[in-house]
Amino acid sequence: LLSLVGEVLIDPGDIVFVAAPTYFVFLGTLNGLGARVISIPSDERGMQTELLENELQKIEAAGELSKVKLIYLVSYYENPTGISLSAERRQQAVEIAQRWSKSRRIFILEDAAYRELRYDGPELPSVWSFDPDRQTVILANTFSKSFSPGFRVGWGIVPTELVGPLNDRKGNEDFGSSNFCQHLLATMFGEGLYQDHVQLLRDTYCSKRDAMLAAAENWFSEISGVNWVHPHGGLYVWMSLPETLETGFDSPLFRRAAEVDKVMYVPGEVCYAGDPAGRPKNQMRLSFGTQDAEGIELGMQRLSQAVRAVLD
Numbered sequence: 001l002l003s004l005v006g007e008v009l010i011d012p013g014d015i016v017f018v019a020a021p022t023y024f025v026f027l028g029t030l031n032g033l034g035a036r037v038i039s040i041p042s043d044e045r046g047m048q049t050e051l052l053e054n055e056l057q058k059i060e061a062a063g064e065l066s067k068v069k070l071i072y073l074v075s076y077y078e079n080p081t082g083i084s085l086s087a088e089r090r091q092q093a094v095e096i097a098q099r100w101s102k103s104r105r106i107f108i109l110e111d112a113a114y115r116e117l118r119y120d121g122p123e124l125p126s127v128w129s130f131d132p133d134r135q136t137v138i139l140a141n142t143f144s145k146s147f148s149p150g151f152r153v154g155w156g157i158v159p160t161e162l163v164g165p166l167n168d169r170k171g172n173e174d175f176g177s178s179n180f181c182q183h184l185l186a187t188m189f190g191e192g193l194y195q196d197h198v199q200l201l202r203d204t205y206c207s208k209r210d211a212m213l214a215a216a217e218n219w220f221s222e223i224s225g226v227n228w229v230h231p232h233g234g235l236y237v238w239m240s241l242p243e244t245l246e247t248g249f250d251s252p253l254f255r256r257a258a259e260v261d262k263v264m265y266v267p268g269e270v271c272y273a274g275d276p277a278g279r280p281k282n283q284m285r286l287s288f289g290t291q292d293a294e295g296i297e298l299g300m301q302r303l304s305q306a307v308r309a310v311l312d
C-alpha cells in the first residue's frame with residue numbers, strides 16, 4: 001500500500017515530509033518516484049510537529065505549497081528508532097495537514113506496521129482516529145510483523161477519493177495479492193487463532209527486547225558516548241555511538257564487525273533523506289527479531305568488541 005500511495009499521489013518534484021530518521025525502504029520508494037523529501041527531526045516523542053509547521057510556512061513563502069502531497073508517519077515503534085509519535089503530536093499532525101491543505105489536500109500516510117507488537121508503555125490511539133472526517137489520513141498496515149515476517153499481505157483504510165485510483169493501480173502493480181496467504185489469514189481469523197498468535201509473538205519479542213537491552217547495558221554502558229533507545233514495542237534498538245565513530249557500510253567499524261566479529265547492523269545514515277554529507281553518521285539499528293536470547297547476547301558482545309577495537 002505504501003508504494004501504491006506513492007505511485008498514485010507523487011509526481012516528480014512533489015514534496016513529501018518524513019521524520020528523520022525514518023523507514024529507509026520507503027525513502028527508496030520516494031526517491032524512485034522523484035519526490036522532494038523533506039526531513040523533520042524527531043525526538044523521543046517522534047516527529048517534531050512544530051518544525052513541520054515551520055517548514056510549511058517556508059514552502060508557502062516560496063510559492064510551492066501546491067507541491068506538498070504527503071506527510072509520512074510511522075506511528076508505532078518506528079523502524080529504525082523504536083520511538084512512537086506522542087498522542088498530542090498525532091492530533092497536531094492531523095490539524096497541521098488540514099490547516100495547510102489550502103491549494104490541495106495534504107494527506108498523512110500513517111504506517112502502523114508495528115502497532116500490534118506492543119510490549120509495555122501506553123496503548124496509543126492511531127493518527128487516523130484524530131481524523132473523524134476520514135479524508136486526510138491514509139492508514140496502512142501489514143500482517144508481515146504481527147503474523148509472519150515476509151507474509152506481504154496488508155490492509156488499509158483510505159479516504160474515499162483515493163479508493164478508485166488505488167484499486168486501479170493495484171492490479172497493474174502486483175497482479176493481485178497472494179490468494180493462498182489471504183485464505184490462510186481468513187482461516188486464522190475465522191477460527192479465532194489470530195489474537196493468540198499475536199500474543200505469542202508479543203511475549204517472544206518482548207523477551208528478546210529485554211535480552212538486547214540487558215546486553216546493551218552489559219557490553220556498552222562503559223563505553224563513553226554510547227546511548228540507546230528503550231523501545232516499548234517493535235523489533236529494533238537504535239544506538240548512537242560517539243560522534244566521531246562512523247557506522248556506514250564503508251566505515252572501519254562496519255567492515256570490522258562484519259568480517260572479524262561476524263555481526264551485522266543497519267547503518268543509521270541510510271535512514272535519513274537528503275544530502276549524505278549532512279546526515280548523522282554515528283548511529284545504528286540493531287534488530288532483535290531473529291536471534292534467540294543467547295544469539296542476541298553474543299551479537300552484542302561481538303559488536304561491543306568491534307566498537308572498542310575501532311575506538312582504540
Ligand SMILES: Cc1ncc(COP(=O)(O)O)c(C=O)c1O
Pocket residue numbers: 023074078079111113142143144150151152153154
Ligand atoms: C515501517 C514499515 N512499514 C512497512 C513495512 C513493510 O511490510 P511488508 O512486508 O508488508 O511490505 C515494514 C517492513 O519492514 C516496515 O518496517
